[in-house]
Amino acid sequence: MNVTFFGAAREVGRSAIMLEAGEKILLDCGIKPAKEPEYPLLDSKTIKSLDRVVLSHAHLDHSGYIPGLYGQGYKGQVEITKPTRDLIQLLLADFLRLNKINPPYSQVEVSRLLKSTSIREFDEPFKTKSSTIRFRTAGHILGAAMTEVHTANRKILYSGDIDIRESRLLDGAATDLEADTLILESTYGAKSDKHPSLKTTGKGFIDSVNRTLKRGGKVIIPTFAIGRGQEILFTLESYLRSGGLERVPIYLDGMVTRALRIYRHNAIYLKKEIQRRILTSEDDPFKSEFYFIPQRKDRGDVFEHDRAIILATSGMLNGGPVMSYLDKLGSDERNKLLLVGYQAAGTQGRELLEGRGYVETEGRRIDINCEIEQAPFSGHSDHAELVSFAKSVKGLKSVYVVHGEGSKSYELAEAIEAQCKGVQTIVPELGETIRI
Ligand SMILES: [Zn+2]
Ligand SMILES: [Zn+2]
Known part of the structure; x- marks a missing residue:
């Protein structure tokens, strides 16, 4: 062969x-x-x-x-x-x-x-x-x-x-x-390459989000449409529910929402525990009161909030709605850009982590002065x-x-x-x- x-x-x-x-x-x-x-x-x-x-x-x-x-x-x-x-x-x-x-x-x-x-x-x-x-x-x-x-x-x-x-x-x-x-x-x-436990990762991630919200900032989480996006969302949801996370809206932008729908349709391929929670509908993790979708094209309704968590594609900052959020929020030191998952060589996500202080979108340069961190979800x-x-x-x-x-x-x-x-x-x- x-x-x-x-x-x-x-x-x-x-x-x-x-x-x-x-x-x-x-x-x-x-x-x-x-x-x-x-x-x-x-x-x-x-x-x-x-x-x-x-x-x-x-x-x-x-x-x-x-x-x-x-x-x-x-x-x-x-x-x-x-x-x-x-x-x-x-x-x-x-x-x-x-x-x-x-x-x-x-x-x-x-x-x-x-x-x-x-x-x-x-x-x-x-x-x-x-x-x-x-x-x-x-x-x-x-x-x-x-x-x-x-x-x-x-x-x-x-x-x-x-x-x-x-x-x-x-x-x-x-x-x-x-x-x-x-x-x-x-x-x-x-x-x-050693991944911390799921619990340690979740806790560190939530602490980091809380620190930014406490100082009146917004948290931008660029995410792959599929995979880490859902893990992160469910982590946020579970801490919100238990009171471990400040009560702020979570905005979902780009394909994350549609991917979420596909996840729910294919629930028989998810863990048994998630299937059970969907069936008892008051506990359905896909339908949280904390999830929002931007209503205005310029996303003004998101920017009106003092504090918010934003999950937007793409995960490695190669375009997608996340770029509009960086454009508006990336220069403010109170905000945080929280990268998750693998950032491939040659992508803007990787370059930011390596110290390049800006990203490019549609031929324009956006300076990034907000805090940048990486959460070890994988x-x-x-x-x-x-x-x-x-x-x-x-x-x-x-x-x-x-x-x-x-x-x-x-x-x-x-x-x-x-x-x-x-x-x-x-x-x-x-x-x-x-x-x-
Ligand atoms: Zn893969
Ligand atoms: Zn792969």
């Missing part, structure tokens, strides 16, 4: 891995988020020869280039979970909105993709020409799956993005797995968890470490080799084909 890494090798972004064993299966096909997005290194001859695409989850670094495949002659299906199908509609439409100047495809290709999805349930294997494929729970975000591909003589497991810990909304990744070959993400693969497992995940896979012989900045992938590979007896690790190069 050949495996080719068309992206996400020694980088985060544009995940696209092809397995060739009788048929050609492409695992994910994403973009690399940046001011100028980058795409997988796939040529149209390869694209035309693909038999099948399997999508792990909705995030654009995994899904964002699939419509481009249809634009270049791909005619097959995309295997997908139900929530992922619902979520990509939202994310792909938004991607096109933000990339009007040089879009890699149009809404026509997005529609073709949506018509070509085959919905698969978790844990239910399905057969293809030469393999059996099965989705397993990955934690991470709603609908996120690990992918098992079993052929006559190989058992491949692709992690996609995983979180083995349970979060406020989701169960952790499945751990009863068997594979000879594991393709493993390493977003937080460095030895120094939908990914950390170093130790990734090692223990690899250890838990039965029959494992080799691990291909992907989806991480080079040094992080290497540190994870080294640790796995040291701690998992008889397991060989490889950190593939971009574009590399490896015979396994």
